[in-house]
Amino acid sequence: MSDDLISEGADDMQDAGSIDPNSDSAEGAGATDQVIEQGDAVSASIAADQGPSRGTLRDVADSLGISSAVALRALRDQTDIRPRLRERVHEAAERLNFPLEELADETSHRGVVAVLVNTMRNTWISDLVRAIRIELTATGRSAIVVPTRRRVPEYPIAADTDAIRSLVDLGVDGFLMVSDLHDVDSVIEATADRPFVGIGCSRSFVGRFDTVRIDDEVGQGLLVDHLVSLGHTEIAHVGGVGSTVARERADAFQLAMERHGLADHARIEPGDFTEQVGQTAGSMLLRGSQVPTAVTCANDVTALGVLAAARDAGYEVPTQLAVAGYGNTSLSSSGVTQVTSVDPNSDRLGALAAQLLVDRVSGHEQEARDVAVAPSLVARQSTAAGPRAESKRRTRVHVD
Structure with a gap:
């Protein structure tokens, strides 16, 4: 072992x-x-x-x-x-x-799986990779993590297909794609029909290859339910741009607000998955004519940006502004931030994706499978209070 x-x-x-x-x-x-x-x-x-x-x-x-x-x-x-x-x-x-039939003995070595990622900076990816490695080890396989974004000026968002072809030449068993990679069609072509499974990707890939996704409608619903139970009605979401997954989470937020009869109160401030853009979006929300009492975010990194914006604008969290993230990464659970977040069950996401890939490597030829893993809510200090009575519909007063 x-x-x-x-x-x-x-x-x-x-x-x-x-x-x-x-x-x-x-x-x-x-x-x-x-x-x-x-x-x-x-x-x-x-x-x-x-x-x-x-x-x-x-x-x-x-x-x-x-x-x-x-x-x-x-x-x-x-x-x-x-x-x-x-x-x-x-x-x-x-x-x-x-799947006991795939269990390997302690000394067995059956091959290597490549885990394709956009970035190495996302702490959620490390959680997934850990689960993938544990499950693959049970089958006598190992995993390598490969950043795929080509870092040259003329290809700002292109995939490094040369690196993927090199992995094929080296004889990797198959590929696991974490989230939506840039230029996915070129990525799949470069894999030369090796088994391919997507993890945490958007619904748009369902049916093209095996997918193991986060059930974002459930996840955003849990966040909105939690905030509404605390008395919040003026709730905003930071996200919706940068990837299909971001747009799907923003849509899921909108649906959850509609379910509570709060469609007219829902506001989506454009933002991607970065802290810098999250801070800019948070600043826009807090400087507007109508300031929300709670904000949900596309991921935990974005939530950190909104927290920074709240600090700069003089808003206390959670008594004046509740903030929630998505991903339940180490960023959300640190003693400094303590951000409420949706736990996507990364252990199960990574392990199931590894199992599906091993199935394909072993000759499974049925139609593409899709699993939507149910997330859960982890409530922390950042949403520990409901809105103040005078803040349930806050407006910013401009003084000349």
């Missing part, structure tokens, strides 16, 4: 008080019930996704309260794992429809 998987699996280990499914004590008997409850919860989570129902290595581990590394060693029947735990892990894997 690779050292990466051991260290990453250790990071996933539960608290010291985790359930020991092998215990024969009275406490262990009670623990059995809790293990079953966790299994039911994981099964329900899988069922919530729109698409093929299958479990990942992380799902198997979570169902028993163990780490991914321990689950993998149990599935491989390693002798350092006690027999009863090995049995429980195999049972959980079968129950959750984990």
Whole structure:
């Protein structure tokens, strides 16, 4: 087993008080019930996704309260794992429809998968790559991350197809595309019919190749529901430009506002996924004639820009302005920012995409599959208060 998987699996280990499914004590008997409850919860989570129902290595581990590394060693029947735990892990894997047929032994090496990204700066990508690597390791494969944007003046948004062709020549098994790459048609052509799966991409690619997407209608709905429950009605969204995914999230925000009868109160301030543009958009919102009491953003980086704009304009967060992001990255959970965000379930996104790619590498030839993974809401300090009574419909007064 690779050292990466051991260290990453250790990071996933539960608290010291985790359930020991092998215990024969009275406490262990009670623990059995809790293990079953966790299994039911994981099964329900899988069922919530729109698409093929299958479990990942992380799902198997979570169902028993163990780490991914321990689950993998149990599935491989390693002798350092006690027999009863090995049995429980195999049972959980079968129950959750984990693809045991692709499981490789500890020393197997079947190939390399290329993960194509637009940028290395997005912390959400690191979460995905971690999940991809863990799942691929279970099949005896490894992953390399490849930035694809050509960084030369005459090709400001073109894809580096030369690098992709070089990967084909080196014999990579297939490609995983994170989000919507620039010039996707050229990218796909350069992959020379190697298996190709999109992760976190837009709905526009459904049917062209296997896709594992975030259910953004659910995600934006969770944000708007949360803010409305706090009393907010004047809610704006920063996003909608820069990619199809951004436009889809803006549309999902609009639909959520319409569902609450607040279509006339919804405002979309154009912004992409960068902090700089987020700050500019936030400044425009706060300098307008009608200032919102809450702002949702296309991602966590944009939310940081809106927070900076609020600070510069003298608005207190959350008492004068609630701000929410999207992605639940480390940026949102730091002790400094504490931003409410939508958790896209990156572990499941990455693991399922890896599974679908392995299917294709192994000869799966059915029609393109699509899975929309259900996100969840993580509420933090940035939305911990509703609007002040005098702020429910704020207007900015201009004094000559």
